[in-house]
Amino acid sequence: MPTVHRKPFGRAHGRSEVDLWTLDSGTGVRAEILTWGGVLHSLTVPDTDGVPGPVVRSLPALDDYTDKNPYFGATVGRYANRIAHGRFTLDGTTHHIPVNDRGHALHGGPEGFHNRIWEATGESGDSVAALRLALHSPHGDMGFPGALDVTATYTLDAAGTLAVDYTAVTDRPTVVTLTSHAYLNLGADDILGHTLQVDADHYLPVDPDSIPEGPITPVAGTPFDLTAPHPLGERLAGHHPQLALSGGFDHCWVLRDGDPGTLHRAARLTAPDDRRTLELWTTEPGLQVYTGNQLDGAFTDGAGRRHERHGSLCLETQHLPDSPNRPAHPTTVLRPGDTLRSRTEWRFPHLRAV
Known part of the structure; x- marks a missing residue:
């Protein structure tokens, strides 16, 4: 039977208490989530032999999370990914977001949702354990208009599927897109031997500041063609200006069309030994693939293992970057009376063989 537990994890900046919540499927999958x-x-997942092991990379202590770090495991918002030059115009009014990445706003600005303590409520039943995180973002927070009330609800079922459901409501028009910035590794020294498939025929090329440039572009004939499974090392070794620009993948794939808000598969990631497989399902239109290009060993996990370049990757389900400035992109505008709803699932099909 799935269970949920809470324990103290420390005090943020020596003051506010932060808790660690554990969701346990009762069948070998276990997720730990911080209110910070x-x-x-x-996220611990058994392999095909039933041996449990971590599939996300982490930091050892609360101080490591509260200090500046590359968003390890964080829920990012109010706007995941980038807003060019930290500004956008909505209903005739221009809004300015503090810039924190080469003159642009990244992941909601320097004091985005990744730097907040969320209120938590846990519950469990016969088939699922759940943790509901809630956050209030006031009007003008990081320059965004509208008071926003957000929830992120993690659920773990007995089959081992971990899901996160985001909701948001606002009291005036604003823009919002949320995602998880988990760093994935299914059980290897790096991700170069992992095989990745992305269910997308197009992607967004970027300029030197990682801002989308030009139109949505077909992946065919490029290293960005992951319509069939390919080892990441093979693709990252390809010769392409976009790979040279970013040092690997740090791009948004435009997922194949489906009914708006309908759950569809975005990606399939397989470990080099085939003993773990992750399928990512989402209601979002985009998937940012980031291959840890900027990791340099400066951060370690609890065992002292360094987080090195291409040691892990992020698969961030989201709306397309800089959409508030791109009328052709699916809208990220949220208005009073409407509710943002988004769901992403981490499924592990190899568990059927355990």
């Missing part, structure tokens, strides 16, 4: 930043601190 809505961080997915750990």
Whole structure:
């Protein structure tokens, strides 16, 4: 039977208490989530032999999360990914977001949702354990208009599927897109031997500041063609200006069309030994694939293992970057009376063989 537990994890900046919540499927899958930043601190999944092991990379202590770091496991918002030059115009009014990435606003600005303590409520039943995280973002927070009330509800069922459901409501028009910035590794020294498939025929090329440039572009004939499974090392070794620009993948794939809000598969990631497989399902239109290009060993996990370049990757389900400035992109505008709803699932089909 799935269960949920809470324990103290420390005090943020020596003052506010932060808790670690554990969701346990009762069948070998276990997720640990922090109230600081809505961080997915750990996710343990058995392999095909039933041997449990971590599939996300983490930091050892609360101080490591509260200090500046590359968003390890965080829930990012109010706007995941980038807003060019930290500004956008909505209903005739221009809004300015503090810039924190080469002159642009990244993941909601320097004090985005990854740097907040979320209120938590846990519950469990016969078939699922759940953790509901809630956050209030006031009007003008990081320059965004509208008071926003957000929830991120993690659920873990007995089959081992971990899901996160986001909701948001506002009291005036605003823009919002949320995602999890978990760093994935299914059980290897790096991700170069992992095989990745992305269910997308197009992607967004970027400029030197990682802002989308030009139109949505077909992946065919490029290293970005992951319509069939390919080892990541093979693709990252390809010769392409976009790979050279980013040092690997740090791009948004435009997922194949489906009914708006309908759950569809975004990606399939397989470990080099085939003993673990992750399928990512989402209601979102985009998937940012980031291959840890900027990791340099400066951060370690609880065992002292360094987080090195291409040691892990992020698969961030989201709306397309810089959409508030791109009328052709699916809208990220949220208005009073409407509710943002988004769901992402981490499924592990190899568990059927355990």
